[in-house]
Amino acid sequence: MNQTSLSSFIWSVADLLRGNFKQSDYGKVILPFTVLRRMDCVLAPTKQKVLAEVGKKQAAGVNPAPFLLRISKVGFYNICPMDLRAVLGDQDHVKQNLYAYLDGFSPEARDIFERFDFHTQVERLAKDGLLYLVAEKFANIDLHPDRVDNAQMGHVFEELIRKFAELSNETAGEHFTPREVIRLMVNLIFIEDDDVLTPGNAVVRTVYDPTAGTGGMLSVAAEHLLAHNPAARLTLSGQELNDESYAICKADMLIRGQPVENMVAGNTLSEDGHAQRKFDYMLSNPPFGVDWKKVEKQVRAEHEQKGFDGRFGPGLPRVSDGSMLFLLHLLSKMAPLVDGKGGSRFGIVLNGSPLFTGGAGSGESEIRRYLLENDLVEAIIGLPTDMFYNTGISTYVWIVSNKKPAERRGKLQLIDASSFWQKMRKSLGSKRKELGEAHIAEITRLFGEFIEAERNGKPISRIFRNQDFGYTTITVERPLRDEAGKVVLGQKGKQKGLPQPDSSLRDTENVPLGQDIRAYFEREVLPHAPDAWIDEAKSKVGYEIPFNRHFYVFEPPRPLEVIDAELKEVSARIMRMLGELAE
Template sequence: MNHQSLSNFIWSVADLLRGDYKQSEYGRVILPFTVLRRLDCVLAPTRAAVLKEVEAGRPDPFLVRASGHNFFNRTAIDLAKLVGDQDNIGTNLLSYIQGFSPEVRDIFEQFEFGAQIDRLAKNGLLYQVTERFAGIDLHPTRVDNNQMGLAFEELIRKFAEISNETAGEHFTPREVIRLMVNLLFVEDDEVLTKPSVVRSIYDPTAGTGGMLSIAEEYLREHNPTAQLTMWGQELNPESYAICKADMLIKGQDITKIVQGNTLSDDGHPGAKFDYMLANPPFGVEWKKVQKEVQDEHQRLGHAGRFGPGLPRVSDGSLLFLMHLLSKMRPWTEGGCRFGIVLNGSPLFTGGAGSGESEIRRYMLENDLVEAIIALPTDMFYNTGIATYVWILSNKKPKARTGKLQLIDGSGFWQKMRKSLGSKRKQMSDDHIADVTRLFGAFVEAELATVLDAGDKEVAREVVIAGEAPPVAPEGGKVKLAPLSRIFANESFGYRTITVERPLLGENGKPVLGQKGKTKGKPQPDSALRDTENVPLSEDVEIYFAREVTPHAPDAWIDHEKTKIGYEIPFNRHFYVFEPPRPLAEIDAELAKVTARIQVMLTELAT
């Protein structure tokens, strides 16, 4: 049975729930029951051996060993026996759940499965739903871990799509994850080819576990013997339960998936990882955890997670990014690469000396950012804003050292047949391949748009630097726009200098200081004070002589107030100026329109 037909069968249970449950509530029943049936089948062959250990009064480690898995159930109940005792099905089902080992029991508690059992019983549906699941064989010999994992993901996606209003909080579009995973692994030949290689991957905002799952899929496709250990943390109880259940179904160690707020309570203190992926909430304030975060920042500095600085309370995106920086495996131990989805704010918000600027400064001066890729708008379920994938690494290849690649993927999309909330666009496999190729090759490139004589787009082509653009069709043209650009890290840095002008007295002459360091020097007029941003690559005095002195010969720089800042004005680097049409052409068009209006007015008057 393939995963599609399996998920369709499980989905058919929704027909039983229709009317008593809203569509958005189906997952609360179907997902935990799917997990329960899978565990029921997995434990069946060793159930007798486990019961023997239970009867002998053995502690949990003996039950784990007898089960042959890292979980067990200490009761003699299974779904077949539940269906055989219709009158006591509710009580027996609860007893069955309580018989699982603590980590598994936690999954059902987070699903609030007990409340769903009561609700199903009250609506006369408990027996029918249990019977339906008892009738499907999910034993590993019939449905392996990979098929089961794909089927479970299919269900998760369906429920996320139904619940558009909250999908974006816990569910990242699959094609975005695939792009990020491609970028994560594209330069790592060893992990893709070395037999039995073991790597760790971590997601601090795991949601339902989609990023971890797709990373594992990708690795299995390219290196079936590779092993990826998955670590994660999730705040939302239901998403946490789904993620943990997904990991359990795939045979992963579910103790590495923890619940809680990553920013205030790191669930994996001290742990370092080979790879990381994250899609933290966009533009969400962190006031609830402000005390804990500020305390760590002040008490531990760079020995903690938030040493570089703190962003404004209205947007916690950069806190998650710093958290990931603290989790990078040191380059002396093999290094780390991670991808994170952020909105536009972290690129430029905050002037020199602000928390945001200091965080950017830390990343760029330590040469940690490999690339930033702009995604199309309308890609996510709960927002249509512009988003960006950041790729960071402490093991940059030699060619990338000291450099940052910007890729404008905002035009790489196709329209969806049916919108899902705010999601109206998706990236195709070809779009993902193009972006991955540009990143992997580390090249500059342009996007050539071919237009016919009627100004209609007929083709698009990626033109690598040094290649000839396509030839324009007869009467048509080819428009070129930057697609991939490479900059030195210091290109994004600047000094904010404070420009002072003298305070003039009643006699119109500069007021001089009377004591201390300012004695005999012109005093500044705060009303005339101004600032200038000077690129790090340019000498401040030369800039001042060229840009300021000709307009204000009496001005000077207060060097004590100079601050260094960093910003990444992404859109500015991809802006293409299109000159307006010739004035004569516009005049001729206006004359035609005016003449047509005059004819119409004449016709109306007669």
């Protein structure tokens, strides 16, 4: 059964709920039942062995849990004699049987259904006489991993979440990232590490996502590495705020045999679920343009009290957009580079705001300054518009690393991939475009080869020095004059005898880093304002990355005679039409 058929089959359950449940509540029933059936199928091959073992160990007075985990070969088990189909054996006691089955799961698996608030939905279904019908639907669908692999199952969950989000006017894109974007990001963070990708090299690496959603980024990273090097092992970790998304992610991690304690529920910004931990690789797609007012108190306290010993030392962005806070959080999770070993690389999806918002001295500029002066940004890739489910705006993938290869040191690569797309057969929310495999391969090649390149006569990859994005903002003052036009001088203190500035004539100039400020001032300012001076105390260093400006290609306007001829032709056509109307 392919993904579309599977999604359609599960979606058909909504026909049973129509009339008794609001459309916005369908997901509260269908998502936990889908997870339940998936776990039911995963445990089926070892069910009888687990039941036999639990009886032996209980008779011997031994805790059976570790033995049952070894038998089930996944991170959970169920000691109830029933499975989902057996639950339906007694139609008069389906609810009681289902509760007994749920109680038979190991604690970490039970937590998943508690996050879904599944008991509330079971009670509601039972009250409306729908519990047997809904449970029967799911009991008859085969979700065994041999039939539906983890990648396909992830697609199913994402499709269902998207549909439910559309019905309830919620933001589907907060829960997951398009798979082709994830594949691109995974390619970029792994491509320079030959030891990880070399087949047979039994390396162990950690991957982390602080905005894990349903776990798509972590899953794709694991699948990518397994495909290239089956001997490598990835330990997956993450944190997620939304309970339903967390429940799905946790279920996926359990089925994959990942340490379930590595998946943490809660707000990453206010309560770091992985405090003191460092990771080899990281991926994140934080919410675009979402404010951080709810956690402002905790974030500001960490910034002010811990400084660079905390996560937010470089600065704080404006409260209206918290995406750069996740960027800082990831920086704090980078493993140190010692004698050429260790270090980290991460990819994060951001909108255009972090590139240029905020002047010199602002929180955003100080964060960019920290990144560039510490030589941490390898590349920024501009993606096409209409790539995400919840927004059509331009988005950018930042690749950040503290283990740059020698040829990249002191430099930043910009890749304009805005023209790398193919039209989708069917739009999904705001998503109308997608990256094809050839597009992903080309972007990966441009990054991997670290080259400048053009496409159809226009630049698509450019390389700059980090300092090319820096500038010093100088404050240019001009003297205050009295009614007679005489310069007003200070009367006391350090200002005594000095010209006083006229705030209405005050201006600023941005001088590129590397240029002599005095020479710039004499060349660009004094010829126009001979009485001006620089207030040195107000000078500030800033950084911005005007991405689009570096890929702009001037296209000269058409010749005036061509435009004039077209206008005359249009005018003549209008006159002929008016004449025909007058007849």
